[in-house]
Amino acid sequence: MERNEFIKSLGLGIALVCTGSCMTGCGSKGDDPTPSPGGGGGGGGGSAGTKVNVDLGSQLLTVGAFLASGGVLFIRTATGNAASSFVATQASCPHQGGALNWVQASNVIQCSLHSSKYTTTGSIVAQPNDGGTTSALKVYALAVSGTTLTATIS
Ligand code: FES
CATH class of the missing domain: 2.102.10.10 (Rieske [2Fe-2S] iron-sulphur domain)
Structure with missing residues (x-):
């Protein structure tokens, strides 16, 4: 019984870690890499009017x-x-x-x-x-x- 609960909690912990990693990865990919005007580097388009x-x-x-x-x-x-x-x-x-x-x-x-x-x-x-x-x-x-x-x- 205790062993089962431990395994379940371990599984839940791993699931939370994986979910956190996925959310972090998705969040960073979706970030707008818009550099400041006049700045160096490439990246995606900036805001209209910039x-x-x-x-x-x-x-x-x-x-x-x-x-x-x-x-x-x-x-x-x-x-x-x-x-x-x-x-x-x-x-x-x-x-x-x-x-x-x-x-x-x-x-x-x-x-x-x-x-x-x-x-x-x-x-x-x-x-x-x-x-x-x-x-x-x-x-x-x-x-x-x-x-x-x-x-x-x-
Ligand atoms: S990112 Fe696929 S062709 Fe440019």
Whole structure:
């Protein structure tokens, strides 16, 4: 009798530990990795209206250069520091959040996780290679002031 109760309580304890681990895991996955505006690193999109800046005096200096900052993937597509010389999209893949990179040689934005591909206007070129389905990328408005490139998340 006592042994049975002990085993039951042990089972319950293990179940609680597993549940706690699952809840913790789910919670962290669901957290919005939105970096602060102007901050470094990639990640998902930020809140609508958030502005993300890049210093063109030291970043995106050459055509084909790209960087992820504040949830925005910035790509230089032409010379000069006009807004039209750049493209800004969400930095994480709509499929499952993989990091997006610019592939200059083939002029596509490609996901590092399942290799989906997109144009600079956000259209899908290739679906994920895991059999899943992605959606078009968000493309953000850009403005240049001095040497500051600003994307406004929408
Ligand atoms: S996460 Fe990008 S294709 Fe799957």
